[in-house]
Amino acid sequence: MFKNLSTSTKLIILCGMFILSISVTTASLVAEHRIAIDFARRELIGDNYLEVLRNTYAAILSDRPIDSITASAAASPNNVLAALAAEQAENQGLLQTKEFADALMASLRELWARRAQNNATDTLVLDALNKTHKLATRVADDSNLTLDPDLDTYYLQNIVANKLPTLLGQLGEAHVLFHERPQPAEAANEQNLRFVLDGLLRATTDGIDEDLTSAYRGNQDGRLKRAVAASFGVMSQHARAYLSALNATRVDNEARGLIVGVDRASLDSLYGRAVASALWAWGGAQIELDRLLRQRIDSLLAKLRRSLLLTGALAALSIVVAVMTHRRIVGPLERLEGIAQTVRETKNYTLRAESDSQDEIGHLAIVFNDMLAELAATRDREMTEQAELARADRLMTIGAMTASIAHEINQPLAAIVTNSNAGLRWLSNASPDLEEARSALKRIAKDGHRASEVIGSIRAMFRKETQHKSLHDVNDIVQEALTLVQGELKKQKVSVRTELGNELPPVLADRVQVQQVVLNLMNNAIDAMAPVTDRARVMRVRSGIHHDNSIALSVEDSGVGIDPKDVGRIFDAFYTTKSNGTGLGLSICRTIIEAHGGRLSATPATPHGSVFEVVLPSSPPGEG
């Protein structure tokens, strides 16, 4: 199943699976990030709510002599109520704060109303402070602020949602207890109360300091400390100043006067500064908390974007790799297939696959090329062997023919010689037997005729009537003959120079016969050069237009040359200069060429060797 799929399909599947797997991973990553972002956004909502609550504190505590810092528009009673209502409406489903918010708003309305009538508001203030603190705690709980995962934001929210409301509440209580009208009944406990309050305030400010230290530690860029350290420093300084002033007061029971030791105005002023600096620090912390949460959201979003970008890039890269693999594997394979196909069809074994890579495909191409080279070599060898066989076959024909001719002629010759000897003996006997001598002579005549008939029949073999003529290019015949003598040329270390004419007109000839002539001339040339050791053995084969519409074909050797006294006889039958020659080759050659209406001649070559030239009439166009 899988093995039958095309490589492209396999690559697509592989690529698709890869993209799918990174998509799944990315999806879960996105989901996680979304959760973290939603978590942080929810915290941001809580943070916004707490900002409103800071204003609420400011509003609650603003009827006291407080620095104008806190008297912002946001802290005006109506705005605070409206903001609380809006905040509550907005986060109805998100935060379970309705109960506390409603209670707070009711309490606030009553407080505003009471204030408007200039009635005493101490209890209401404490009640409102208490409800605001509860609401702040609920908001922090429901908006995940108390579950915040980072050190800096966690401690910062703890300060904003817990410690600062506590501090402001305690400051409010202190003010209620010690500024205006300490109850006589309570005067007895006054000292105790002061201790308690002093302890609580200290614990709270110390708690804030500890939280701050932890938050600073968790803040990596250090911006938090730079942003809030000063305001919190001022806050604790003012809180301590107020605390020491408070400790210096003492209620004079007798006088029923309020405060002894510290004048009222400066105590109020210290209180106002403490509250204002606490609210100021709160504001700073609030801004930082907001900034840190947004920063976290931004960084999460950036991370998410990076992940998505990376996923996209990986997917794109995998596609690119797949496409490149496809081009590197399928492309070359298809090219290889094409080449194999072409080689199979055209038998052109010189084709080669391009290989520019070092991978398996490159190796395959190299091996493929090697195989082609080997095939070509094998084929060449086979063709050479075939040519060799054909050559052997043809040479065998000539050899067998000459041997047979030699035997055919030798027999009557032997008979003639024997008969003449017998005749002589019959005549030279003591009583000469003329009859026997006569019959011997008769036999001699008969055998002489027989020998002549043999020669005649050889000539008849190459007469025009027995030839199968057709049009041939002389150069083709030369090339074929050269292939046939290739082995001999190599063996005898003979080099060949061919000067073949272009576009020669064809000759009307018996191909096999003319080829045998050319072969014979080439073999003679090779034989003639065998004794040569002091110069190069070169065989020159030329072809060209002679004149009178005839084609000249010559075979020249750099051999020993022909003795001038032999020149006239080399074409005679049974005349040979070779120790193992039959003396028939050139004779047959001349017979063949003359039967084609041509000429075969020999001339000495310069400086060495000889030239045999065949002139054959070319066929006028349209003939044959």
Next chain:
Amino acid sequence: MGPATVFVVDDDPSIREALKSLFGSVGLRAETFASATDFLQAKLPDSPSCLVLDVRLPGLSGLDFQTELAKANIHVPIIFITGHGDIPMTVRAMKAGAVEFLTKPFRDQELLDAVQVGLERDRARREKDTLVATLRARYETLTPREQEVIALVTTGLMNKQIAAEIGVTEITVKVHRGNAMRKMGAKSLADLVKMVDALGVRRARS
């Protein structure tokens, strides 16, 4: 024994006729055959003869025919003639006992000399064969005891030793020996030893 005969085996009738005439001109009887088979089928005369054989024959070659003849125990001397001889062929023929190996066209005297050598060789062989046959016939007339005695005599034992060997008296040995010598026609002990050698019955001395 009839007159000497030269057998000629050659497929070429011209050669056969020419050779027959040549042999005739020197007074030799010649019989010609076109093939080896023809020669084998002919009844060969009991007279000195030799064979002029063409190497190149239709069917069986001359050289193979030579081998065949040797196998058939026909010991006729052979002179080879050939149109185209080479050294290996010559060596093979001469090793197998050919008298001569001549290349056509050959000098008549060489052929005639070779034929004379062949005939002489055959004549000698035939004479030897005849002598042995006579001796064998005489030997067959001896009694087993006489054969035994001369076998021992020719190994060089003295009468006394022979008597001890075969368990008879010395006198008896002398009688057997005398009879055997007479029957074989041996004039002396040396003569008898030669005869026994030719017959090949001499006993190895144990």
